């Protein structure tokens with residue numbers, strides 16, 4: 001049997017395999033280069049970039065919780081100009097899809113970011129963060145409202161000259177409504193989920209653990225929630241879906257793929273095992289070989305639902 | 316020391332013993348990491364292969380002996396509790412060496428190594444790299460039960476002066492008082508201070524050294540997720556002089572010049 005084909009196409013974005021390092025957990029790539037061959041990844045999403053540099057929130061910024069962690073980094077980043085000048089040239093030497101994650105505080109800022117990244121060769125796609133829970137202005141406000149989500153999508157899509165992935169917040173009542181809104185507004189693909197809002201209290205100090213009081217929950221603790229949302233969204237839109245949330249190994253990745261994700265992103269797992277992305281790619285190859293699956297795309301959305309009355313099932 | 320030669324290795328535990336109440340000395344076999352490690356650097360240890368605890372735990376490298384990395388740690392929570400149950404022959408995943416180490420000045424200096432509690436760990440590694448006779452090692456503890464018998468650890472170490480807050484061993488008082496006494500009264504030429512320990516202690520050491528114009532390097536702790544400079548979780552506030560709002564302990568540190576940190580905000 002030939003080597004299984006893991007390649008995927010996501011609304012014009014071509015990946016050699018469906019494993020992508022998630023924004024905010026992989027820095028600008030170079031941090032992991034002593035440990036793994038980044039060229040083997042399907043793609044890499046850089047830390048969220050804003051127009052101006054941001055120092056981020058007061059510490060403590062991370063705290064461990066049962067099977068997960070809370071972070072309140074506050075979207076600390078070097079800003080668009082420094083990113084283009086200092087980080088992008090090195091990134092573009094890699095032979096993996098470089099996806100630039102952007103976020104703004106206003107609609108025009110989102111548009112300006114997309115406009116500034118226009119024409120730069122080598123950037124494979126934009127991922128629009130409409131969901132970060134840590135910034136008081138903007139951030140959450142866009143991603144929790146279908147109309148605002150659509151307008152951000154439109155602002156970016158109007159300026160962008162490459163695929164636009166919109167990254168959804170799970171902190172909403174019905175994520176399908178947002179998904180449909182961004183699809184209609186011109187998103188080429190959807191990624192989800194960003195972190196779930198959470199909190200931890202220090203009982204000795206009688207104070208919140210995080211300097212920012214609340215933070216975003218990630219890691220295995222959120223996997224069942226993420227998986228269900230991916231399943232819901234994949235059945236509600238026609239554009240491809242990139243799933244994430246607590247994926248630690250190839251079995252987790254397969255759950256997302258079978259639930260409807262065309263690709264997966266790996267976040268918190270990189271902290272626990274810096275080789276997680278590579279292990280997952282190898283695991284997917286192994287699974288396909290063992291099950292004699294020629295193309296991984298055939299597994300996307302392949303779960304069979306309980307036979308009787310499929311239509312009545314709640315998604 | 317930049318991010319080069321960092322390794323994630325599944326290492327065999329060589330030894331583990333309790334050297335004081337709840338304080339353990341752990342030897343981990345890794346020629347690769349031990350060969351690259353410098354005093355002040357640290358490792359991220361996965362205490363066991365499970366989803367809980369999830370994140371790795373950071374520990375300073377306390378020494379390297381024959382391809383073995385030695386850690387000195389205190390049980391303070393779930394992760395260190397699990398680690399203390401690890402037996403020789405078992406394997407644990409170790410990521411390192413990480414961060415920037417201490418920078419030893421050239422020329423003959425009088426070196427003060429000031430450690431509070433587990434803060435002695437990176438200083439012990441450093442002590443082994445200093446010519447005998449040039450360093451004084453000052454260690455501070457709450458009481459004698461918590462005091463680590465440094466001489467029995469099997470690591471090279473210069474003259475040790477002990478301070479306990481309750482006076483149960485060594486000088487009664489804080490290790491910072493001991494340091495202040497020595498550098499103020501003995502009129503020592505060219506002193507240099509290296510310190511690691513709880514924040515109040517480091518704050519005192521730093522203000523003393525800044526006041527007296529004595530070069531001082533301190534090693535800081537912060538909650539970490541990656542240890543690699545990727546997550547930006549380990550921020551500490553930078554001083555006005557540093558020109559930075561935040562430093563990242565894992566990548567910019569853990570060793571900093573005392574003047575770089577905004578001690579009031581820490």
Ligand SMILES: Cc1cc2nc3c(=O)[nH]c(=O)nc-3n(C[C@H](O)[C@H](O)[C@H](O)COP(=O)(O)OP(=O)(O)OC[C@H]3O[C@@H](n4cnc5c(N)ncnc54)[C@H](O)[C@@H]3O)c2cc1C
Pocket residue numbers: 063064357368370371372373374375376387388389390391392393394395396433436437535536537538539569
């Ligand atoms: C660079 C560096 C070097 C260190 N060197 C040593 C050493 O040589 N010996 C030693 O005994 N301890 C050292 N520490 C502290 C050690 O990392 C913590 O004691 C340990 O992580 C506690 O884990 P736990 O699960 O037992 O405690 P818990 O309180 O249950 O841990 C909960 C979470 O908080 C984090 N955490 C708790 N306390 C600290 C702390 N003080 N610093 C950073 N994260 C913390 C843990 O990593 C974990 O993610 C060092 C910390 C840093 C950052």
Ligand SMILES: Cc1cc2nc3c(=O)[nH]c(=O)nc-3n(C[C@H](O)[C@H](O)[C@H](O)COP(=O)(O)O)c2cc1C
Pocket residue numbers: 022023024025047048071073075101129132167193194195217218219220222244245246247265266267268269540546548
């Ligand atoms: C420390 C940290 C920083 C993050 N920063 C960003 C970010 O800048 N932009 C973004 O869109 N998502 C960010 N995320 C969210 C992740 O990309 C991902 O959506 C989330 O963590 C869920 O996946 P996981 O459970 O695999 O980590 C961050 C997550 C973590 C843990």
Ligand code: FES
Pocket residue numbers: 538539540541542543544545546547548549563564565566
């Ligand atoms: S721990 Fe991730 S940047 Fe320092």
